[in-house]
Amino acid sequence: MLQKIFRYKRIWLLLLAPLGLLLTLMARVDNGWVEAIHSKYIYPLFANSLGWLLSLVPFSVLEILILLAGAGLLFYIGWSIYKMIRCRARWKGVLLRLLLNLCGGASVLYFGFVLFMGLNYYRAPITDHLDLRVQKSTKEELYDLCELLVHDCNFYRAKLQEDAKGVALLQDANFYQTADAAREAYQKLEAEIPALQAADIRNKPLLTSKLFSMVLTTGIYIPFESGINVDAPAHSVPATMCHELTHFRGFMREEEANFLGYLACKDVDRADFRYSGSLMAFEYAFSALYGEDTALAQKIAKLCGEGMLRDLQAQDDYWKPYRHTVVGETSQEVYDQYLQSNGQESGIKSYGEMVDLLLAYYRNQSQV
Numbered sequence: 382m383l384q385k386i387f388r389y390k391r392i393w394l395l396l397l398a399p400l401g402l403l404l405t406l407m408a409r410v411d412n413g414w415v416e417a418i419h420s421k422y423i424y425p426l427f428a429n430s431l432g433w434l435l436s437l438v439p440f441s442v443l444e445i446l447i448l449l450a451g452a453g454l455l456f457y458i459g460w461s462i463y464k465m466i467r468c469r470a471r472w473k474g475v476l477l478r479l480l481l482n483l484c485g486g487a488s489v490l491y492f493g494f495v496l497f498m499g500l501n502y503y504r505a506p507i508t509d510h511l512d513l514r515v516q517k518s519t520k521e522e523l524y525d526l527c528e529l530l531v532h533d534c535n536f537y538r539a540k541l542q543e544d545a546k547g548v549a550l551l552q553d554a555n556f557y558q559t560a561d562a563a564r565e566a567y568q569k570l571e572a573e574i575p576a577l578q579a580a581d582i583r584n585k586p587l588l589t590s591k592l593f594s595m596v597l598t599t600g601i602y603i604p605f606e607s608g609i610n611v612d613a614p615a616h617s618v619p620a621t622m623c624h625e626l627t628h629f630r631g632f633m634r635e636e637e638a639n640f641l642g643y644l645a646c647k648d649v650d651r652a653d654f655r656y657s658g659s660l661m662a663f664e665y666a667f668s669a670l671y672g673e674d675t676a677l678a679q680k681i682a683k684l685c686g687e688g689m690l691r692d693l694q695a696q697d698d699y700w701k702p703y704r705h706t707v708v709g710e711t712s713q714e715v716y717d718q719y720l721q722s723n724g725q726e727s728g729i730k731s732y733g734e735m736v737d738l739l740l741a742y743y744r745n746q747s748q749v
Contacts, residue, residue, distance in 0.1 A: 394485035401488075401495035408503035409724065416505040420631050427497060429580040432605035432629060436582040439557065443603045444587060457482075497604035501633040502723040507641065510576045513741040520673040522740055527670050527681045529743070530663040535686040537659065540652035548695045549616045549688065552653045556611060559653075560584040563622035566649040570641070571630070577641070579630045584622045586611045594703055596712035602628035614696045619657035620646055634725060636734035639665070640742070643735070660692070665733045 408415050435442050461479040465472040508515060541549045553559045560583045571577040582605065587593055590612040593601065599613045600621040607625035609618060623642035632638060639661065646658025671678035685693075703709050717728035725731045 391481055391485045395488050397492035398488040401492040401499070404495055405499060405503075408500055412503040412505070415500050415503050419500050420504045424497065424501065424631050425579065428605050428629060428631070432582045433580045435606050436580075439585065441585045441587060441603075441606050441608045443606050444585075444589065444608055447603070448589070493604070498602075498628075498633060499723060501631045502725065504631060506634070507576075507632060507637045508738070508741065510574060511742070511745075513738065513745060515737045515741045518737070518740045520670065520677060522744075523666065523670045523673060523736070524677045524681065526736070526740055526743060527663065527666045527678075528684070530659050530666055531681055531684045531689075533659040534656060534663055534689050535684070537652040537656035538686060538688045538692070541656060541688075543688070546695065547688070547691045548614075549653075549656065549692050551615050551618065552651055556586050556609075557583070559618060560609075560622060562649065562651060562654065563619060563626060563645075566619075566623060566645040566654060567626050567630075569648055570645045574641075577627075577630045577632075582607065582626070582629055584609050584625060594700075595706070595708050597700065597703055597709050598712075600625045605629060614692070614699050616653070616657050616660060616692050617696065619651075619654040620661040623654075623658070633723070635720065635732045636738060639732055639735035640738040643739070644742075660689070662735065662739060664693075666736050666739065668733060669736045 458479070461475055465475045468475070507513070538549060541552075544550055551559055553562070564581050564583055567577070568581065571579070584600075584607045587601070587608040587610055590610045593599070593610040594612050599610045599617055601608045602625050607622070607629055609621055609625065611618075613621070620642050623645040624638045626645070627638040627641045632641060643658040643662045646654040646661075649655065667678060667681060670681065713729060720728045720731060727734060
């Protein structure tokens, strides 16, 4: 039986899975080599070349390939079952090839994930690159952060145009113009933070945006493309674009992607980007303040302008039909487990940990 199995050359693909697992375990034990070798040389080599090539196409190539692969996989499984039923004498051989092909494909995908995404969860944190010190903060510091952010939100919101319902519109009606602005935003940020330097890729609209709304997702990074849910509220798009461009640059932790996305939006000479980044940061900071001191949070809430409140209400109205559904809750649970399995112990809650980075950042700014 073993001789039969080993005559299939594809059997050797199964070795990629334990190799990927070994690399992950090595990164967990000692991540020094991840930053020194993988993040500096191996990952950029693939990201900059393949990312640049994929960016030449205006739509998400990988999204289409995934859809085609999914359809092809279902057809292959169905065809194999048909062959097993039709040729019962050879059903064991057909089943063996099916299992080997499926396991071999899964092994290749897992190794690719580890090489192009997984190891980046274990690289040196952004605090090392920016000399930030995260520490326990007071609720007064949290209040000051919320006050700063809400004033920024109101200031930049007043500069935006609105639709018929009074909800904020982006400066550009064309998705690709906004994507180009996000690219320029990151060019400016990477000039200040050398660790972010990478090829200039452009965000792409997801053809399956409705499906991503069903799983409560505004954007996704698939090596080496950044896909954006274009059905989501417009004001969230610039911040999402910059968040996903952070992942492309090798920073996979969600709190870091949120934080760096905020910094990218903050320094662009565009009100819609500054508003988008500030509003995203404000939502997380306000949630943290509310958990610490309800009375202080209520004081901040009174500072929110009418336009800002309309946008937040429109955002809540958009996502409400997708929350508390089997698909939405299951996808969030799966994603939570995914993040935890990649070293983010807080899971989905890690998104909100950007607040600690914001506090450390503004603490540093006040000392300059």
